[in-house]
Amino acid sequence: xxxxxxxxxxxxxxxxxxxxxxxxxxxxxxxxxxxxxxxxxxxxxxxxxxxxxxxxxxxxxxxxxxxxxxxxxxxxxxxxxxxxxxxxxxxxxxxxxxxxxxxxxxxxxxxxxxxxxxxxxxxxxxxxxxxxxxxxxxxxxxxxxxxxxxxxxxxxxxxxxxxxxxxxxxxxxxxxxxxxxxxxxxxxxxxxxxxxxxxxxxxxxxxxxxxxxxxxxxxxxxxxxxxxxxxxxxxxxxxxxxxxxxxxxxxxxxxxxxxxxxxxxxxxxxxxxxxxxxxxxxxxxxxxxxxxxxxxxxxxxxxxxxxxxxxxxxxxxxxxxxxxxxxxxxxxxxxxxxxxxxxxxxxxxxxxxxxxxxxxxxxxxxxxxxxxxxxxxxxxxxxxxxxxxxxxxxxxxxx
Numbered sequence: 001x002x003x004x005x006x007x008x009x010x011x012x013x014x015x016x017x018x019x020x021x022x023x024x025x026x027x028x029x030x031x032x033x034x035x036x037x038x039x040x041x042x043x044x045x046x047x048x049x050x051x052x053x054x055x056x057x058x059x060x061x062x063x064x065x066x067x068x069x070x071x072x073x074x075x076x077x078x079x080x081x082x083x084x085x086x087x088x089x090x091x092x093x094x095x096x097x098x099x100x101x102x103x104x105x106x107x108x109x110x111x112x113x114x115x116x117x118x119x120x121x122x123x124x125x126x127x128x129x130x131x132x133x134x135x136x137x138x139x140x141x142x143x144x145x146x147x148x149x150x151x152x153x154x155x156x157x158x159x160x161x162x163x164x165x166x167x168x169x170x171x172x173x174x175x176x177x178x179x180x181x182x183x184x185x186x187x188x189x190x191x192x193x194x195x196x197x198x199x200x201x202x203x204x205x206x207x208x209x210x211x212x213x214x215x216x217x218x219x220x221x222x223x224x225x226x227x228x229x230x231x232x233x234x235x236x237x238x239x240x241x242x243x244x245x246x247x248x249x250x251x252x253x254x255x256x257x258x259x260x261x262x263x264x265x266x267x268x269x270x271x272x273x274x275x276x277x278x279x280x281x282x283x284x285x286x287x288x289x290x291x292x293x294x295x296x297x298x299x300x301x302x303x304x305x306x307x308x309x310x311x312x313x314x315x316x317x318x319x320x321x322x323x324x325x326x327x328x329x330x331x332x333x334x335x336x337x338x339x340x341x342x343x344x345x346x347x348x349x350x351x352x353x354x355x356x357x358x359x360x361x362x363x364x365x366x367x368x369x370x371x372x373x374x375x376x377x378x379x380x381x382x383x384x385x386x387x388x389x390x391x392x393x394x395x396x397x398x399x
Contacts, residue, residue: 034073039398041066041138049385050370051377054091056390063091064394068101068136078108086136092376093154093193101136102161115171124166126159127181127216128231129273130260135160138396142269142303142313143349144361145392148372149297149319150258150275154193158235158254162187162212176221183214187235196375198237198252198281199288200334205241207252212236229260239284250284256295269303296323309353313363317345319371339386343369349392358397365390 043064047056054063070084083103089096104122125133129150134140145153164185171178187209195203212235219228237252256277263270277295281288301315320326321341328341349363370384378384 033075034071036069036071037399038069039066039137039139039396040068041394041396043144043392043394045393046391047388048390049388050373052091052373052390054377056377061091063089065089065096066136066138070101078111080106082106084136088136090153091374093374099188114173115169117169118167120166120168121164123161123163124183124185125161126183126187126214126233127166128159128214128233128256129258129275130227130229130262130271132159137398138361138394139359139398142271142301142311142351143315143347144363144394145347145365147273147297147299147301147315147317148345149299149317149343150273152372154372154374154376155197158187158194158209159233160188161185162214164211176219176226177223179218179220181214181216184211186211193374193376194237199239199247199284201375201379203239203247204245205239205247207237207239210236210238225264227260227262227264229258231258231260232256246285246287248283248285250288251282253280253282254278267305270301271303272298272300274298293322294324296320311351311353313347313349313351315345315347317343317347319343319369321371336381337370337384337386339369339371340381340384341369341371343367343371357399359395361392361394361396363392365392 041064042062043053044060044062045053045056045064046060049057051057054061056063065088067087068084070082072080072082074080081104084101085098086101087096087098088094100123102123102125104120104124106118106120108116108118110117127133131141131146131151135146135151135156138144162183162185164183166181166183168181169179195207198207212233214231214233216229216231220226233254233256235254239247239250239252241247241249254277256275258273258275260273261271275295275297277297279295280292282290297319299315299317301313303311303313305311319342322330326342328338331341332338344367346366347363349361352360354360367388367390369386373384375381
């Protein structure tokens with residue numbers, strides 16, 4: 001019971017602090033230059049087989065909790081400081097930790113009638129796809145689970161933010177609005193889930209992320225009615241073995257290229273993204289030969305506003321860890337079931353915005369394959385099941 005306790009003392013303190021700050025912010029007793037915002041998300045999950053966010057197989061786990069508080073201070077028209085602290089619990093992938101999600105200084109270098117150019121420095125969010133920069137705030141995306149072929153929960157720390165800087169530019173034209181971001185920084189990704197995903201459960205050392213680049217070009221028409229984006233990340237991880245390790249000092253190189261498109265109508269929305277990801281591992285020793293592959297993932301998602309506060313969403317999501325081995329023959333050679341190489345996910349969900357501050361969501365997934373399930377929650381991969389059902393319920397609050 002202690003492992004998946006719903007609300008421990010630290011959680012309670014964070015929750016109490018969040019509601020106190022909510023009251024302070026709504027009372028308007030802080031200076032206009034200083035702004036507070038916060039959010040709380042609690043998810044519950046049940047699956048027919050396999051585990052996600054803890055022990056969900058034939059049970060109910062409250063294994064996804066996110067509590068965030070962000071503050072911004074703007075002492076000058078062209079200078080703003082902002083930071084967000086985040087408590088996150090994600091089953092056995094992350095059993096509960098408080099981290100600086102982002103913290104940066106934003107300086108506008110040039111502000112003119114049709115756009116601006118600026119710099120951000122510190123711990124900066126990584127531009128990647130349509131949802132990555134705001135994925136921790138559940139109100140900013142339509143479903144409980146984002147498409148896992150692109151927005152992996154198990155390796156989110158690699159792509160959520162990086163310590164470094166960002167050059168950005170925005171330009172408004174008669175033909176639409178353009179924005180561009182170019183980031184350079186060191187990602188925060190060193191956890192055992194990333195290690196076991198790349199090398200398997202026998203690896204004992206640590207991955208250290210090297211300076212990475214991320215770039216994104218966005219184009220919007222009619223204030224976001226139509227939105228298009230291209231994102232690219234170049235990320236390298238160096239492995240540091242420990243005494244008795246079976247692996248040598250190797251490298252893993254990951255380069256995802258994501259194409260995104262979205263239509264937002266008065267009642268109907270349609271979204272699609274496609275990820276083409278180059279992967280390579282090398283110099284890990286004779287027991288783990290050098291290997292290159294291409295991961296392919298895509299999804300299409302539709303949403304419809306049934307009532308003013310009720311929205312339905314449906315999505316089909318496809319992931320192949322290696323597009324040249326869609327049946328999973330290499331997975332079998334490594335001692336894994338073949339369905340560890342792919343995943344196809346039908347999702348149906350409902351979102352109810354009870355008030356501007358409270359939201360309730362429910363969704364159902366019918367999944368074929370196990371390519372994106374966490375190793376930490378499914379330590380014996382041979383026991384995982386190819387076809388399974390997943391049910392989710394989520395309550396969220398913000399101010």
